[in-house]
Amino acid sequence: MTRPRRTSLACFAVCLLAAGAVHAVPRVPAHDDEVLEQLPYRADDPVTVRLRAERLRLAQEPGNVRLAVHLAREYLELGRESGDPRYAGYAQAALMRWWDLPAPPREVLLLRAILHQRVHEFTAALSDLTALIGADPRNAQALLTRATVLTVQGSFAQAAADCRALTSLTEELVASTCLSAVAAVSGDLAGSRERLRAALEANRSSDPGLREWALTTLAEMAERAGDAPSAEALFRAALALDPADPYLLAAWSDFLLEQRRPREVLALLESTRRSDALFLRYALAEKAAGLASWRASAAELGGRIDASRLRGDRVHLREEARYALLLGGDARAAFALARENWDVQKEPADVLILTASAAAAGDAAALEAVRDWLAQSRLEDVRVRALVGAP
Amino acid sequence: MRAARALLALLALAGAAVAQAHKPSDAYLALSVDASGISGQWDIALRDLDFALGLDGDGDGRITWGELRARQPAIASYALARLGLRADGATCTLRPTAHLADTHSDGAYEVLRFVADCPAHPASLEVDYRLFADLDPQHKGLLRLSTGGRTRTAVFGSGRAQQRFELAGTGRAGQLLAYVHEGVLHIFGGYDHILFLLSLLLPAVLVRATGSWRGVATLRQAFLEVLKVVTAFTLAHSLTLSLAALGVVSLPSRLVESAIAASVVIAAAGNLLPYAERRRWLIAFAFGLIHGFGFAAVLTDLALPRPLLLLALLGFNAGVELGQLAIVAVFLPLAFALRGTWFYRRAALVGGSLAIVLVAAVWLIERAFDVKL
Numbered sequence: 001m002t003r004p005r006r007t008s009l010a011c012f013a014v015c016l017l018a019a020g021a022v023h024a025v026p027r028v029p030a031h032d033d034e035v036l037e038q039l040p041y042r043a044d045d046p047v048t049v050r051l052r053a054e055r056l057r058l059a060q061e062p063g064n065v066r067l068a069v070h071l072a073r074e075y076l077e078l079g080r081e082s083g084d085p086r087y088a089g090y091a092q093a094a095l096m097r098w099w100d101l102p103a104p105p106r107e108v109l110l111l112r113a114i115l116h117q118r119v120h121e122f123t124a125a126l127s128d129l130t131a132l133i134g135a136d137p138r139n140a141q142a143l144l145t146r147a148t149v150l151t152v153q154g155s156f157a158q159a160a161a162d163c164r165a166l167t168s169l170t171e172e173l174v175a176s177t178c179l180s181a182v183a184a185v186s187g188d189l190a191g192s193r194e195r196l197r198a199a200l201e202a203n204r205s206s207d208p209g210l211r212e213w214a215l216t217t218l219a220e221m222a223e224r225a226g227d228a229p230s231a232e233a234l235f236r237a238a239l240a241l242d243p244a245d246p247y248l249l250a251a252w253s254d255f256l257l258e259q260r261r262p263r264e265v266l267a268l269l270e271s272t273r274r275s276d277a278l279f280l281r282y283a284l285a286e287k288a289a290g291l292a293s294w295r296a297s298a299a300e301l302g303g304r305i306d307a308s309r310l311r312g313d314r315v316h317l318r319e320e321a322r323y324a325l326l327l328g329g330d331a332r333a334a335f336a337l338a339r340e341n342w343d344v345q346k347e348p349a350d351v352l353i354l355t356a357s358a359a360a361a362g363d364a365a366a367l368e369a370v371r372d373w374l375a376q377s378r379l380e381d382v383r384v385r386a387l388v389g390a391p
Numbered sequence: 392m393r394a395a396r397a398l399l400a401l402l403a404l405a406g407a408a409v410a411q412a413h414k415p416s417d418a419y420l421a422l423s424v425d426a427s428g429i430s431g432q433w434d435i436a437l438r439d440l441d442f443a444l445g446l447d448g449d450g451d452g453r454i455t456w457g458e459l460r461a462r463q464p465a466i467a468s469y470a471l472a473r474l475g476l477r478a479d480g481a482t483c484t485l486r487p488t489a490h491l492a493d494t495h496s497d498g499a500y501e502v503l504r505f506v507a508d509c510p511a512h513p514a515s516l517e518v519d520y521r522l523f524a525d526l527d528p529q530h531k532g533l534l535r536l537s538t539g540g541r542t543r544t545a546v547f548g549s550g551r552a553q554q555r556f557e558l559a560g561t562g563r564a565g566q567l568l569a570y571v572h573e574g575v576l577h578i579f580g581g582y583d584h585i586l587f588l589l590s591l592l593l594p595a596v597l598v599r600a601t602g603s604w605r606g607v608a609t610l611r612q613a614f615l616e617v618l619k620v621v622t623a624f625t626l627a628h629s630l631t632l633s634l635a636a637l638g639v640v641s642l643p644s645r646l647v648e649s650a651i652a653a654s655v656v657i658a659a660a661g662n663l664l665p666y667a668e669r670r671r672w673l674i675a676f677a678f679g680l681i682h683g684f685g686f687a688a689v690l691t692d693l694a695l696p697r698p699l700l701l702l703a704l705l706g707f708n709a710g711v712e713l714g715q716l717a718i719v720a721v722f723l724p725l726a727f728a729l730r731g732t733w734f735y736r737r738a739a740l741v742g743g744s745l746a747i748v749l750v751a752a753v754w755l756i757e758r759a760f761d762v763k764l
Contacts, residue, residue, distance in 0.1 A: 025493070026432075026434075026491035026492065026493040026502040027491055027492060027493065028491055028492070029456035029492055031456065032455060032456050032457030032460065033455050033456070033457060034455060034456045035453045035454070035455050036437060036454050036455065036456055036459060036492055036499040037437040037438065037441075037453070037454040037498050037499040038452065038453055039438065039441060039447060039452045039453065039454065040438075041452065042447075042450060042451065042452035043445070043447050043450035043451075043452070044450050045452075085414065085415040085529070086415060086416055086438070086439075086527065086529075088415075088529060089415065089416060089526075089527030089528060089529035089530060090442075090526070090527060092527075092528045092529060093525060093526050093527055093528055096525070096528065099528070119529075276414075300496070303496040304414065304496045304497070306496075307414060307417065307495070307496050307497070308414065308415075310417070310533050310544075310546075311415065311417050311531040311533060311546060312531070312546050313415070
């Protein structure tokens with residue numbers, strides 16, 4: 001009885017070593033039934049089957065723009081749900097025939113803008129959206145997307161104009177969320193919270209996806225106002241509507257980390273470590289919880305970051321800066337990344353990492369620049385204020 | 392029992408975590424241009440190959456080695472049809488040579504090894520990369536191109552499918568430096584050259600008077616002796632290195648290697664028996680000719696294209712001289728400072744030379760008779 005078990009344990013030790021060594025050299029696996037890869041989908045999964053059939057149909061009818069747009073939308077949605085960037089490539093492939101045209105059909109133009117936005121090519125996204133809105137001023141989705149991009153870039157007045165244009169075109173909750181999201185980062189946090197709360201109250205029967213977005217937005221406002229109990233209640237209400245939204249999971253994890261509740265983050269993100277952004281939060285939680293395993297996680301994350309640098313990606317600069325500051329222990333590198341990120345996007349999270357890394361690197365000039373930005377944008381955020389020591 | 396089960400669960404988790412990260416699609420292409428031609432290794436994610444070709448034979452969402460193996464011919468023809476290599480404008484034929492598996496940060500990869508039948512020693516290489524261009528325009532091909540000791544990288548993707556690399560001509564300075572580096576590495580990597588030089592330098596800070604060694608009076612004396620030896624060695628090996636690298640003279644490598652070992656024996660023994668007295672520069676010159684053939688073998692192994700040869704010769708030789716200078720720069724002050732001590736005259740000179748004779752004798756036997764002692 002004892003002997004076979006000992007052998008199998010010994011085998012385990014060896015297998016573990018082998019597993020650790022797999023990165024080093026290409027190998028010929030010993031057995032045909034060795035599992036090399038677990039796909040995120042099954043071949044007989046209904047969605048997989050349908051998408052494959054649609055791809056084949058599109059290959060036979062390459063000029064069918066409606067089919068192409070439909071397929072691209074499905075891939076975009078899969079990408080949003082899973083956080084898996086490959087789906088953006090598949091969506092782009094569906095639109096290939098029109099991708100390089102200066103003036104593609106409107107539906108393609110919108111999707112092209114959204115795909116540019118996903119990889120943070122904001123200039124290209126804005127130019128497509130502006131062309132689209134010029135041709136179709138009542139295109140609500142284009143207006144909303146442009147408002148989002150403009151907010152990310154810190155162009156609050158223009159963003160607010162797009163949100164206002166939405167008012168007569170779509171549900172009240174969409175325009176309200178859009179408008180209060182902009183106002184909340186440009187000088188009217190308290191009023192925005194009030195108005196968005198009222199809009200949520202008045203639109204209880206809105207689409208759950210829409211309500212989840214509004215609740216998440218409101219939760220982040222409460223967090224910036226330092227109202228942790230409200231933020232927690234709102235995050236929980238949003239999670240009840242969509243427990244798997246990667247954006248929401250990241251925001252909720254950041255809140256829990258800020259509240260020094262890393263154990264809850266570990267439980268929350270155990271199964272979502274594929275996504276780099278969520279894995280970063282997981283590793284931060286491991287470190288905060290005092291688990292030695294954070295070093296292994298940090299090393300793996302470092303490997304992923306190196307891989308994305310090899311391809312020339314600059315999409316996750318904000319995450320890279322957080323990694324460098326909090327896991328890599330390199331404040332200078334973190335500050336350089338946060339600076340580079342700042343040139344592209346100016347959301348509260350970007351201000352926060354810029355401030356934190358500038359403070360850690362002891363860069364007084366950068367902190368002064370942040371104070372200027374706060375005065376100019378009138379961003380209210382208790383976390384940033386604590387770091388710059390502003391009144 | 393419970394502990395064992397917990398361990399199992401942990402392992403399963405760890406395995407799952409390592410194998411699956413979200414990353415855009417990348418493939419890693421390594422091309423190496425050397426004497427035997429162009430060879431390549433292409434690591435392509437199983438996830439992508441499944442999307443393109445369908446690898447999951449039984450549809451259970453898992454790809455086994457057996458399933459991958461069954462699709463290897465299809466993978467090779469699919470992938471190689473989407474990679475174009477042109478050497479000096481002539482299209483190369485790509486042939487798969489091996490299939491393996493590997494793991495990168497985001498999961499398992501097929502490792503496809505291949506060779507390219509190309510004209511020999513091309514001066515330029517054009518790479519046309521179209522893998523998954525139709526299925527995932529965000530796919531990137533990350534190239535590592537290694538040529539004669541130099542590696543460069545490039546990224547292929549939509550909009551950048553074709554790139555051309557000058558293997559000779561441009562980037563002369565960089566190539567020259569690469570050969571200088573190669574030369575430095577060679578002198579430090581091959582102990583026979585160092586020991587030969589040291590054997591001739593050890594007595595440079597001493598003079599023999601009435602049967603016993605005495606330290607030289609001035610540093611200048613020692614310096615002149617070192618200069619004579621090093622200059623003679625340099626002139627000689629540069630001469631034969633050039634002749635051999637340019638193909639004017641060639642000697643069988645076993646003969647050269649054996650003669651180099653013999654030269655070390657003779658040089659070191661000269662410190663024990665007084666035959667070399669005042670004629671060390673002659674030994675340095677005579678055997679330097681042999682060492683030059685040894686250096687040339689390195690360049691021949693690199694199989695340089697003709698236009699690169701002179702550049703390589705120049706750089707490599709400069710590297711060898713730099714390495715030599717470094718040795719002298721460390722040796723001379725140290726030896727001069729210690730020259731009056733018993734340690735230097737007995738332990739370093741006599742003991743050291745004896746040890747070198749023994750080591751080199753072993754090399755000589757090994758190389759001459761092709762045995763391992």
